[in-house]
Amino acid sequence: xxxxxxxxxxxxxxxxxxxxxxxxxxxxxxxxxxxxxxxxxxxxxxxxxxxxxxxxxxxxxxxxxxxxxxxxxxxxxxxxxxxxxxxxxxxxxxxxxxxxxxxxxxxxxxxxxxxxxxxxxxxxxxxxxxxxxxxxxxxxxxx
Amino acid sequence: xxxxxxxxxxxxxxxxxxxxxxxxxxxxxxxxxxxxxxxxxxxxxxxxxxxxxxxxxxxxxxxxxxxxxxxxxxxxxxxxxxxxxxxxxxxxxxxxxxxxxxxxxxxxxxxxxxxxxxxxxxxxxxxxxxxxxxxxxxxxxxxxxxxxxxxxxxxxxx
Numbered sequence: 567x568x569x570x571x572x573x574x575x576x577x578x579x580x581x582x583x584x585x586x587x588x589x590x591x592x593x594x595x596x597x598x599x600x601x602x603x604x605x606x607x608x609x610x611x612x613x614x615x616x617x618x619x620x621x622x623x624x625x626x627x628x629x630x631x632x633x634x635x636x637x638x639x640x641x642x643x644x645x646x647x648x649x650x651x652x653x654x655x656x657x658x659x660x661x662x663x664x665x666x667x668x669x670x671x672x673x674x675x676x677x678x679x680x681x682x683x684x685x686x687x688x689x690x691x692x693x694x695x696x697x698x699x700x701x702x703x704x705x706x707x708x709x
Numbered sequence: 710x711x712x713x714x715x716x717x718x719x720x721x722x723x724x725x726x727x728x729x730x731x732x733x734x735x736x737x738x739x740x741x742x743x744x745x746x747x748x749x750x751x752x753x754x755x756x757x758x759x760x761x762x763x764x765x766x767x768x769x770x771x772x773x774x775x776x777x778x779x780x781x782x783x784x785x786x787x788x789x790x791x792x793x794x795x796x797x798x799x800x801x802x803x804x805x806x807x808x809x810x811x812x813x814x815x816x817x818x819x820x821x822x823x824x825x826x827x828x829x830x831x832x833x834x835x836x837x838x839x840x841x842x843x844x845x846x847x848x849x850x851x852x853x854x855x856x857x858x859x860x861x862x863x864x865x866x867x
Contacts, residue, residue, distance in 0.1 A: 593748065600739070600746040601777035603784070605793065617792040618829070618864025626795035627780075628747070631773030635749040638771065643753060643763050646802070650772055653797040653855075699797075 570642040573680035582668030585636035626654035649702040656696035715833035796855030830863025
């Protein structure tokens with residue numbers, strides 16, 4: 567898989583490599599099947615409209631899953647996610663590219679483990695942050 | 710309380726009451742299904758041979774699986790019959806969840822509040838805390854979930 571990230575390699579204010587996803591209606595159906603979230607706003611356009619939505623929308627947890635992928639790609643097999651939060655502030659629509667981004671906000675030693683914290687978010691094509699949260703990971707250290 | 714409250718008496722009475730535990734086997738097939746759904750090629754959740762040689766000794770659950778585990782049963786605990794949206798997810802992850810584990814999840818409704826939203830009109834925000842234990846009864850994760858209820862007619866007017 568990707569090369570391993572070490573604690574010493576991470577600088578505060580550095581960016582997490584961005585991940586671009588292209589959710590399709592089919593992907594929302596696959597997520598529904600895997601998660602058992604069969605709420606109709608994610609695949610039935612009439613239902614979505616009747617709920618006051620502009621159209622079918624991406625499951626919030628799928629966008630959180632995308633952020634999870636960005637992070638696990640970044641930290642490598644030896645890193646671990648300790649905390650992952652995501653507020654679903656805006657709607658995401660299938661057919662639009664979603665860009666997952668993050669910025670490191672801190673690093674510290676605690677309980678004998680090397681922690682890194684970052685702000686994370688999902689951006690839609692209009693640059694709006696539709697999901698935002700934080701992640702705390704632990705990483706291996708060289709020293 | 711207002712007759713037209715978005716929070717029923719029945720739900721309000723459940724605040725603070727721990728739900729019944731529900732048991733989920735974590736199978737390789739489920740892990741692979743999540744990997745496909747997110748379209749994540751990470752071999753830790755797709756390739757048994759690769760995962761076996763990793764520090765985990767086998768396939769493990771991606772964060773997406775942990776937050777979604779048992780979702781339809783979780784929904785059954787919640788408010789029904791109104792338009793809903795997902796407000797947020799907060800996961801604390803203490804130990805890996807592995808293929809072959811059996812995870813027991815307990816939900817507790819910890820808060821129910823009514824608020825005004827510019828877009829949705831009046832809405833109710835329900836906060837749940839979910840605790841995940843493995844077959845050794847170790848707490849492997851906790852997840853706080855915010856679920857929103859609103860009236861579709863108010864959202865359409867807005």
